[in-house]
Amino acid sequence: MELLPNEDVGELRDVVRAFVDKVSPEDEVRRLMETELGHDRAVWRRLAGELGLTGLGVPEEYGGVGGGFQEIAVVLEEMGRALMCTPYLATVVLAAGALLRSPDEAARAEYLPGIVSGETVATLALAEGPADWDDPAVITTTATRTAAGWELTGTKLFVLDGTAASLILVAARTGSEPADIGLFAVEGNAAGLRRTAMTTLDPTRKLARLDFVGVPARLVGEERGAWPVLGHVLDLAVVGLACEQVGGAQRVLDMAVEYAKARIQFARPIGSFQAIKHRCADIALGLDAARSAALYGVWAAATASPELPVAAAIAKVRCSEGFMFAAAENVQVHGGIGFTWEHPAHLYFRRAKSGALLFGDPARHRDRLIEHVTASVESEAL
Structure with a gap:
């Protein structure tokens, strides 16, 4: 009930949608996805300065505007609807989320x-x-204490906006136990850091490989206490991604319906044919289920509910599969033109497929859901 639509959230959605529609039309998305940076710095500064969207969820003492995850979810949904090329998920949900949940007050004040x-x-x-997203035992990047501080050695993959970031928070091993993980801040231009753009299915979201060879780093928080923070932030990122996926699924449904009304075959709109009606109806049903799952995740994130890991896993499965189905059916509704590079349908299909794999695929999150439910049942039995 706390997250039902209200006037403030509705106004925020209207403002964000107007801004996104203006700065992120299809031709701009296509232009930016061919660039190395992957986003427009001027638009990023406007997004922060004019709209204050980078300050959502950040307390006023650090320059933020307050609010919570519900507002962030609205922004991500609208960005997902337009495939907006922006480091918002990486910066606001991942990096700022980790800093806000770290016990390191000095790091928060600095960054x-x-x-x-x-x-x-x-x-x-x-x-x-x-x-390897949710298992601390597989992290092999090591942090070594030196006379000058800390140094990192290792490799990280699938780093969102890793080539554009001026601040990189790195999870690294500080001890021999599986959960001995620390969080370290690295400058984007640090000596020994090599950043390489990864070639992926979805050119609208930039991912990078980062190689660390004796890279100087600053410890953020406790030397061996980072994994609970990182696990929580990963759940937040999964929910944020689910909101993006809901926005994308809504857009491809709108796209399919618009085309079905306009495309004429045999002197009739193709939307009058039963097969096309069924496809559009199935997309709508899947979208409703995905939206409900995402809303559950947003509620859990916004209220700091202990149900967040379960809600995040459900959202990842339902929204990833719902968006994939919607994007694929949209291509089918459009027929031959939907397969061409010139049509945006394939861009949404690529985003849907890549998003389904980001932060762990649906199969992994089904396993996570089973693990959490089993642990809960066993705990109640005791």
């Missing part, structure tokens, strides 16, 4: 104002393989 102002593009470097 959050730059994120809020738009001067800093930040990200979180966590995974070292395609299935």
Whole structure:
């Protein structure tokens, strides 16, 4: 009930949608996805300065505008609807989320104002393989204490906006136990850091490989206490991605319906044919289920509910599969033109497929859901 639509959220959605529609039309998305940076710095500064969107969820003492995850979810949904090329998910949800949940007050005071102002593009470097998002035991990047501080050595993969970030938060091993993980801040231009853009299915979202060879780093928080923070932030990122996917699924449904009304075959709109009606109806049903799952995740994130891991897993499965189905059916509704590079349908299909794999695929999150439910049942039995 706390997250039902209200006047403030509705106004925020209207403002964000108007802004996104203006700065992120299809031709701009196509232009930016061919660039190395992957986003427009001027638009990023406007997004921060004019709209204050990078300050959502950040307390006023660090320059933020307050609010919570419900507002962030609205922004992500509208950005997903337009495939907006922006480091918002990486900077606001991953990096700022990790800083806000870290016990390191000095790090928050140093880094959050730059994120809020738009001067800093930040990200979180966590995974070292395609299935390594949620298991601290597989992290092999090591942090070594030196006379000058800390140095990092290792490799991180699938780092969102990793080539554009001026601040990179890195999960690294500080001890021999599986959960001995620390969080470290690295400057984007640090000596020994090599950043390489990864070629992926979805050119609208930039991912990078980061190689660390004796890279100087600053410890954020406790030396061995980062994993609970990182696990929580990963759940937030999964829910944020689910909101993006809902926005994308809504757009492809609108696209399919518009085309079905306009395309004429045999002197009739193709939307009058039963097969096309069924496809559009199936997309709508899947979208409703995905939206409900995402809303559950947003509620859990916004209220700091202990149900967040379960809600995040449900959202990842339902929204990833719902968006994939919607994007594929949209291509089918459009027929031959939907398969061409010139049509935007394939861009949404690519985003849907890549998003389904980001932060762990649906199969992995089904396993996570089973693990959480089993643990809960066993705990109640005791």
